[in-house]
Amino acid sequence: MSLVQPRTLPGALELLPREQIAFQRLLDTIRATYERFGFLPIETPVMELTEVLLTKEGGETERQVYFAQSTGDREAGREPELALRFDLTVPLARYVAQYEHQLAFPFRRYQIQRVYRGERAQRGRFREFYQCDIDIVGKDELPVRFDAELPAVIYSLFTELGFGGFRIQINNRKLLRGVLAALGIAEGEPQTLVLREVDKLDKRGPEYLRDTLRERFSLGDDIIGRLLAFVGTRSTSYAHARGLLADLERDLAHPLLAQGAAELREVLDRLVDFGVPDSHVCLNFAIARGLDYYTGTVYETILTDHPEIGSVCSGGRYDDLASHYTKSRLPGVGLSIGATRLFWQLRELGLYKDAESTVQVLVALMDESLLGPALQLATRLRAAGIAVEAQLEAAKLAKQLKYADRAGIRFVALLGSDELAKGVVSVKDMQRGTQFEVAADELAATLEVEIAQARAMAGVPRA
Amino acid sequence: MSLVQPRTLPGALELLPREQIAFQRLLDTIRATYERFGFLPIETPVMELTEVLLTKEGGETERQVYFAQSTGDREAGREPELALRFDLTVPLARYVAQYEHQLAFPFRRYQIQRVYRGERAQRGRFREFYQCDIDIVGKDELPVRFDAELPAVIYSLFTELGFGGFRIQINNRKLLRGVLAALGIAEGEPQTLVLREVDKLDKRGPEYLRDTLRERFSLGDDIIGRLLAFVGTRSTSYAHARGLLADLERDLAHPLLAQGAAELREVLDRLVDFGVPDSHVCLNFAIARGLDYYTGTVYETILTDHPEIGSVCSGGRYDDLASHYTKSRLPGVGLSIGATRLFWQLRELGLYKDAESTVQVLVALMDESLLGPALQLATRLRAAGIAVEAQLEAAKLAKQLKYADRAGIRFVALLGSDELAKGVVSVKDMQRGTQFEVAADELAATLEVEIAQARAMAGVPRA
Known part of the structure; x- marks a missing residue:
């Protein structure tokens, strides 16, 4: 009998037992922290019906979907009715809509499962990886104070994980849009395109952003200067953050800006109640996140000793989770940790030594x-x-x-x-x-x- | 916008949060027990390369496989290169062969993950379900005493789970084959076919078995009588079990029978050392299990208050785990719990009340x-x-x-x-x-x- 070479698909992270123990401890700590903050577990099937999963306009995401089909359906020449989930947000939306009348709202759920993306094979890109999500989903409305609970979870979690310093960066998309509007950048497409560039500030630097804004958007130097000054701002304490918001409202007037500033102030006040110290929170006005999905508060978290990793935990506020599946309005706020990528990167940095065995x-x-x-x-x-x-x-x-x-x-x-x-x-x-x-x-x-x-x-x- | 009805694929068990908490506690208890007995965790990707996964002659199993393919590969008209695992044994074989030189043998691993089978949709049949496996894999050889460690784990686990009485039923395929040979049933195909019927004894009863043996195998009444007496035997204590083995060896002589009896005696002796009481173990000579895969000790576990559920935990000894992937001989012994099915059945029986919340x-x-x-x-x-x-x-x-x-x-x-x-x-x-x-x-x-x-x-x- 000829031997088959034992190997896994590229883009899957498979670990030896001692590595698996270390990874499992990471997941266990995440889960224990999520539970300590009152989030309830759910799990959803890896496969969803394609009709349910792919409701949105396809584009990049849909191209990365894995479709699944049983032998019988393949032989019958049918189109695949199943696909592997590419995130935990669409399954959450489906779940909440499906069990709407059996769930208590606001519904705090955590979910720690693998997701699948048909990425091109490349070092550090995963086709299968764990996401560790928390979301709070309200019925009809969800007051902005809930937006403070997620950073409180993250503060507790990363303190316990002990990867060194970290900073939870917070922004608000209403504030961003208000500022852009006040600077004369039109709502809709123009703002969206500008925000997409602003989001790259921390990666590409101010020079790139200045050049892009000048060349692609034909903005005047004065506007560019004011925009750069704004998005380059970082708070260093809660008092400083409140001062920055007050300055902004004094310098520029726009209802969206005022609303965003009020939401941020509420988040900051509640973060103090949650005991999250100044040192681990900052306003970063350059953070825009996923463009149209998020509508208010947005978060990213960086490890200050390893900023090159980028955000290790991101999320934000959305207006309506499940509009494809239900007429109920379900606003929410959520955060996601890509645990596989985080583990892999920390291991690459030598920060994950082989764990002590589960065997005592x-x-x-x-x-x-x-x-x-x-x-x-x-x-x-x-x-x-x-x-x-x-x-x-x-x-x-x-x-x-x-x-x-x-x-x-x-x-x-x-x-x-x-x-x-x-x-x-x-x-x-x-x-x-x-x-x-x-x-x-x-x-x-x-x-x-x-x-x-x-x-x-x-x-x-x-x- | 027209709404999509939120729903899951048939054959997936999706739970509400309080049910999920109960299920999670079941998995946690299984994991903690596996770890307490020194088993190490591994996880493998849900998708394996088809070439690696489907090495065996297809048949029934292959027909139930889910194939997976990314959008790009589908559009290019390629054959699927990926398939979802249908058990945790083939991935274990691939894993052990792949990392053979980095693992310590005997390798005790546990694995708690979901598997996928394209079953026909039917109540109580799952297309996605958790398996909770333990295996001990040796290099070149693995003494039979290891076969006693798995029932010791199961005794500890089901005691802790508290589903009421249970009994670990043990048999040995060498003993079975030796008895058949001594009764004049030829090795190979005839024995295999007879064993397949014997395996149904506890479900169909002795009359069915007697009729089948008479009609399909043309066995004489004397042989059938002796065979029925043998496979109908159950031990009630370790002493009784040893007596049954001695009787059997006195009545029938065959080298395989002697070898099987010696192995069973060794397992019984070690079970005493492991502190597993008589009350929870019995020899059941009707248990044959998966036919050709197992070669020595085989186990099934029943809940004595709910025998209608059938075996909740099964496994046995195999000669060579990974012959498709490596020339090394890797004998082992393993057990599997189908946690999704077990949970579902206990819930159907009303034995799983809604769990206390994770929120304290x-x-x-x-x-x-x-x-x-x-x-x-x-x-x-x-x-x-x-x-x-x-x-x-x-x-x-x-x-x-x-x-x-x-x-x-x-x-x-x-x-x-x-x-x-x-x-x-x-x-x-x-x-x-x-x-x-x-x-x-x-x-x-x-x-x-x-x-x-x-x-x-x-x-x-x-x-």
Whole structure:
């Protein structure tokens, strides 16, 4: 029989177990934080009916869709009725519309699942990747104060993740549009095109933006100057942010600007209530996001030690989530973390070391005759809630210690015939390089204390 | 704009949030148990290359495969290069062969992901469902004692899940084949066909089996009688099981029978070491499983209060996992739980009540002017690791209590102006129907104790 070369599709991130453990801890932390803020879990099928999924005008997104079809339907020459979701927002819209009368609004949901895009194969581009979304969806209306809850979640999350400094950048599209209107840039298409360029400021720099505005939009130097000064503004504290908004309203007058400024002030006030410090929030007037989808508050989050990664968590306020599926008006606000890309990038930067194993204790086996007592020991430890790998084949101690070291297992429990006779177990702490002996009956309790201490030191939450 | 009816593909189980919480707890318990026994996580892409996935002779399985194709590839008229996995075993084989030199053997892996089958739409048949697999894969060889570790995991898991009584039924295909051979049924095709019928004994009953053996296989009444007596045998204890094996070896002689009996004895001995009690294990000589894939030990698990569900957890020993991808011999033993089907069936039986919410405390809001203090309270509770939903819009208390009740949130924290003035918080325990007042500073600690107690009572593991 000829062998098939084992390989995955390009653009899928498949991990070795120790990497998977690290990635799983990232997802677990995200989930625990989302739950701590009262978001409820949902999951939706990977495949949606094409008619439901592809309601919007196709364009770039539709070209990247994976269609799916069973063997039978293919053979019958049918068009594919199924497609893989390309984000979690369309499935959320479908879900909320479908179960509208069974859900309580405002509906806070989190969803941590994979999405699929037929991207061109390229390093760092993924065709399958995890998105970790939170959204709050209101019925008929959703007061702007809700827009402050999402950055509060993100502050708590990135503090706990410990990737170093980060900053949640906030803007408001009404404010942006008001400013553009006040500067004489017409609503609709012209504003949309200008905003698309403004959104690139942090990547391309002010010179690029100045040249583009001059050449493509024929704006006068005065307008360009004022626009550049505006979109280049960043707040450094809540007080500074409020001052910037007041200055803006004094210098330029437009109802949309005033509304956007009022919304931003409300968000800032509530962020103070949520205990989010100045240091981690700033107004960044260059952030526009996805153009027409968002209608008010928009967010991006950068890791200040690694700004080259770009935004690690983005989202904003939208007016109506599910207009394709229901006549009900469902305004909302949401945020998404691309966990696969984030993990991959942090790993590329060397920030993700191999994780400590999920296995907490290796019960070694030095002599075949001791298999029974070793398994009984493993069973007692497991009954105490400790994650134990039992060696089922006798091997030299050095080999078993080397295995534990490579696998990232912290404790090795040794039960030789001497120990068995004395009613004790020897424990090697691979992390500290120490060894101690403990009565067999007390081993579980002793290790529980050690593990709880290590967890407390690492700041791992309890539940 | 005409509305699209929001709906999912038939055969996908989509849950409301409280159901999703219950399902998530099932998956979490499975995962925690797998980890407690030293199994390491892996995840593989939903899509595999068709060339890699569909190495086996197609038949029924291949007909149920979903193929996937991006827009571009469809338009170019190409054949699909991708297909959705239909189980987790083929991806495991591909994974182990692909990373063979980076993995440590025996490789214990768990994998909890969704799989896809183009089943005919039918109640209780799923096109997308979770499988929760554990496998131990050896390099070159894997001693039979490993076959005892999987039932030990299952014993621990189903004890913790608390679905009532269950029994892990064990058999050995070598023993089965040895008995058939000793009874004069030829190896190869005849044995395979007879085993396929034997496997149906528990579903169809002995009369069906007797008639089929007589009519289709032209076996003599004496042989049929002996075969029926054999496959109808169930052990009631480890001692009884050993006695049955001894009887069998005395009555019939065949090298395969002897080998199978020796393997079963080894499994039974190790199960005793693993602390699995007699009451939850039995030999069931009618269990044959998936015919040619399994080569030694086979398992099925039934819920004794709900035998009509059939096996909730099945698996066995195989000789060579990845012969399509590597020349290395990789014997292993594995088990799979179909979590979606299990959840659905238990829910149908009324055994899954709506879960308590992931939200532990609702911070109510009775007056708009108290939004700030309410958010600050929520923030303090969250900092203590408590999952809190903060009401951001003032509403009548009765309405908020009703919401908490419907949502399955146990505690409601009330911070009215009286409470604020006194520096206390009123807490309503929705479960006990009691209310108490506690100093605001002590609220987090008080609730932590309550939650920890509730968790201990429910037998939920800590981590």
